[in-house]
Amino acid sequence: MRAIGTGHIAMRVHERGVGETQSCGTGAAAAALATWWWAGQPQDQLDWRVDVPGGTVGVHIARDRVTLSGPAVIVARGEVSLPAPRG
Structure with missing residues (x-):
């Protein structure tokens, strides 16, 4: 993370087990x-x-909560077949 200006920061994201992600x-x-x-x-x-x-993305800090705003897009789709539960 680094400061850009007042109320403005930039960051990169590294998720354990995945590596760098987009957000x-x-x-x-x-x-x-x-x-x-x-x-x-x-x-x-x-x-x-x-x-x-x-x-x-936008982040708004309120007294009792923090809210996030910005665009969201689906970047992948998938299907999985699970075995029937035993028993």
Whole structure:
């Protein structure tokens, strides 16, 4: 993660067992919240822009929650057949 400007950070995502991924909503929200916290919780800086390799997401920090906004696309589809349960 690195600071770009006021309310704006960029980050890359590495997921254990997978490697680098295009985005992570939980990680983007956590990164924005941590940066805001380290900055002293400025009340005029509750909306964040987070750039990830897959695009840009928005993070809004409220008193009792953090919300994420931005585009979402399906990048893969699949099917799996599971055996019938025993017993």
